[in-house]
Amino acid sequence: MTAQLTIFVLSLLVGLEVISKVPATLHTPLMSAANAIHGVVLAGAMLIAVTADNLVGYALAFVAAAFAAMNVVGGYVVTDRMLKMFRKPGDRP
């Protein structure tokens, strides 16, 4: 438990440092990218799904897996769609 709490706190500190001076240009894509990363909850949904052994458990597992998969797949695809459009000066399509 202490080990996991340590990981949690250190990860918080990394998160505070990792995006320092993002230009306003990138605020929207960055939010979307961070949104995709928390889709990792899919791993959690998978782990609980396989321990389900009654109807309520199955229902919870189904909804959790569907929500998380939507978050992770949609999040990365929409972020990539946005960032794909940022071109360097001088590039022509």
Add this chain to the structure above:
Amino acid sequence: MTIVYLAAAVCFVLGLHLMNSPATARRGNQLSAAGMVTAIAATAVQVVRSGATTGGWIALGAGLAVGAIAGLYSARAVAMTAMPQLVSLFNAVGGGAAALVALHEVSGHTALSVTVPTALDVLIGAITFAGSLIASGKLQGLVPGRPVVFPGTRVTTAALTVVMLGAGGFVAAGVGGTAAIAVLALAATGFGVAMVLPIGGADMPVVVSLLNACTGTAVAMAGLVIGNNVLIIAGALVGASGAILTKLMADAMNRSLVSIMVGGFGTGDNGPSGPGGPAAGVREISADDAAIQLGYASKVVIVPGYGLAAAQAQHAAQDLVRLLESHRIEVTYAIHPVAGRMPGHMNVLLAEANVPYGQMRELDEANAEFPRADVALVVGANDVTNPAARRPGNAVSGMPILDVDQAAHVIVLKRSMGHGYAGIENELYTNPKTGMFFADAKAGLAALSAAVQPLVG
């Protein structure tokens, strides 16, 4: 297993870091996606090894398929103007999933190391689920964008808070069983709705960003509940970086987080709020007049606002820019942080119309350019150009503005004299050097291109 999760976590951190600059941002997101695939694959191996009930497999497989298809389809189909509400929707389901993970896991545990994160996970996850859905609905126009306040709002919110915290306390203490968790989840859901409803549409982007950070924290809590490191790391990472981003956004919009959460600013509904038609002291000009000013300029600055995006006029704007550039006229876009629906949204919309980011100027850079500009062309922007912001005592006082009135000539392309979010007159329009060209943004820009063509051809 831990090593693979560590590799995934490294990808997330480096990926986010690469998003600090437009040149590397896409690679950053791809690196983060690679980390995600790694983490999910490792989890799949673990799941297969541990074995599962047939029903569990079916529930998991069906859920994955439904969610992945829904996510893929909506992410591909969405118009870029509607992107903020889609991100909010993805955030809602992420928060919901985090809460459900804890709901499933809780039965039978009494150790504080499980019950406390469970209470926090369900509480935060349910709030972000409901709050993000409302935020998404407001941005989409399904829920009124104006601050929704009904009699007894404060009392209801206070009551929900008490019930939520009380039930949370029971869950954290490991008493009350399923009933306490159900009450907690319901009260937190209600609180999420009550929290976002009174907030105006103009502030919604900051709220979405804040809820995004909350989902990250909920995911980290879910990681503590089921003892999974990659959830803890990724969740905490998003929680903290999301909080920083929320602060940056609020700063860019010159709003404090406290005043946003208290609510009541901005309708979020686009369009004229007052009767249209030219008012006294305004000089109206035709497309030909405007074209002559543009065609004989050597430097033009375009100021796009949400009106441009709402009319889907980005491509029409870029057509005009190409035409001017072919005549060796220097053209840049001056982008106010709140030009779109959220900071950076306008940049995305212009990028979609193939505008290189080197041609987009942020507030400070743009203000350095206006005194050298022959013409400033304002398309669908209003409050962000109002010189009244430089004086105290009105609705836009203190807001950072684009110094459009520093340009030699100003052309304002606008449907009518309607007001912006702030609901006050824009003094720029009565400035003697301003010409008002009344038209829909898309049709107006096309008319300008047509009128400029013979001058530069």
